[in-house]
Amino acid sequence: MFATASQTIGPFWHLIDDPAWFDLTRFGAEGERIAIEGRMTDGAAAGVTDAAIELFQTSPARSASFPGYGRTATGSDGTFRFVTIRPEPLSGPAGARGNALQAPHCGIAIFARGLLKPLFTRVYFAGEALNETDPILALIDPPSRRPTLIARQIAPARYHLDISLQGDAETVFLEF
Amino acid sequence: MMIDTTPFRALTPDTQPPYLAPEYRSTVLRSPRSAPVAIPQTITELTGPVFTAPQFPPTDNLALTDGREALGERIIVTGRVLDEDGKPVPHSMIEIWQANAAGRYAHPGDTHDAPLDPNFRGSGRVFTDQNGAYRFVTIKPGAYPWGNHHNAWRPNHIHVSLFGPGFATRLITQMYFPGDPLLDLDPIFLATPDADARNRLIAAFDIGVTEPGRALGYHFDIVLRGRHATPMEN
Numbered sequence A: 001m002f003a004t005a006s007q008t009i010g011p012f013w014h015l016i017d018d019p020a021w022f023d024l025t026r027f028g029a030e031g032e033r034i035a036i037e038g039r040m041t042d043g044a045a046a047g048v049t050d051a052a053i054e055l056f057q058t059s060p061a062r063s064a065s066f067p068g069y070g071r072t073a074t075g076s077d078g079t080f081r082f083v084t085i086r087p088e089p090l091s092g093p094a095g096a097r098g099n100a101l102q103a104p105h106c107g108i109a110i111f112a113r114g115l116l117k118p119l120f121t122r123v124y125f126a127g128e129a130l131n132e133t134d135p136i137l138a139l140i141d142p143p144s145r146r147p148t149l150i151a152r153q154i155a156p157a158r159y160h161l162d163i164s165l166q167g168d169a170e171t172v173f174l175e176f
Numbered sequence B: 001m002m003i004d005t006t007p008f009r010a011l012t013p014d015t016q017p018p019y020l021a022p023e024y025r026s027t028v029l030r031s032p033r034s035a036p037v038a039i040p041q042t043i044t045e046l047t048g049p050v051f052t053a054p055q056f057p058p059t060d061n062l063a064l065t066d067g068r069e070a071l072g073e074r075i076i077v078t079g080r081v082l083d084e085d086g087k088p089v090p091h092s093m094i095e096i097w098q099a100n101a102a103g104r105y106a107h108p109g110d111t112h113d114a115p116l117d118p119n120f121r122g123s124g125r126v127f128t129d130q131n132g133a134y135r136f137v138t139i140k141p142g143a144y145p146w147g148n149h150h151n152a153w154r155p156n157h158i159h160v161s162l163f164g165p166g167f168a169t170r171l172i173t174q175m176y177f178p179g180d181p182l183l184d185l186d187p188i189f190l191a192t193p194d195a196d197a198r199n200r201l202i203a204a205f206d207i208g209v210t211e212p213g214r215a216l217g218y219h220f221d222i223v224l225r226g227r228h229a230t231p232m233e234n
């Protein structure tokens, strides 16, 4: 058997949008709250205004008070915002590369009109020493593209990540 | 909780659409120019969100809103969610959304002048059972025009969103209807190169699912990525 073909989420996916899902702490999670904000743009540098962005993290561990998953719609200017708990370092991929710790990160999936299948990427956090040795960031060549996955800190507990679907500052997307 | 660390298999080329499909115009400015970077699957990709019915309440009858029946042809859609080895994907959340019988979404962005139906909101949520089976009741969505090219119409379709066991199994797809003449003209449907893969997006009419005097039945199985048979060295 083969996996079912992906199809676009289309422009009207907001019928399943629950605006509360941007906040992964809404069930009462404990830990350091952080905000992850940003703007998504297309190949003409225009804001992507009808996308769904999903955030998934395995740290802190999922529980009844922390789903580890959030989803939000990009706004009329392409901006988005999540509130979550700051993730901890995680064990790295098994095997010959060694078991280098992964720097704190969240997985990101992007769905939109014009995307026949999701784009996957990650968000890391500026200032984390482990970013220098993260086994996934290390796979990105040239290294000059690695910062597209690292959110910059704009205020205490507030991070900003721009996502560029196409063009000079194109975000590095991941396949796994 | 036990974590299955067996990696998921790669998707089979041509059974999935590309990012850039110029006939579908919106892909032109939204598809990356650089190839994605291949990474090994770590705990972030091997595990996924888990949804429970108490926190994410199911709504399995889209044809009924506050006790009032929606307009249109009532249908039952049922099937199983399986992995590529045919193993059921149990207790997994499915989100569904669609246009009404006239081909209009209850969405402020839908400018098609077909009528809205106050008794049809067009979204639902169901969970697979222990055998991977799911079922919902709705009305058959209408075809609708879109701006992609001159005289462009989307075939009748229901949008379906699935999560499965890992972040790597996340899938959003569309269920189509048999015999729809618009399928062979639709750049979204046609973007998947492999014809068999395309045809698996078309539900089967099923007289066994059909309820006498009540609703036509359709069968639609959905397959998520399977895992490697043995843990992979990498």
Ligand SMILES: [Fe+3]
Residues within 6 Å of the ligand: A010, A012, B099, B154, B157, B159
């Ligand atoms: Fe649609």
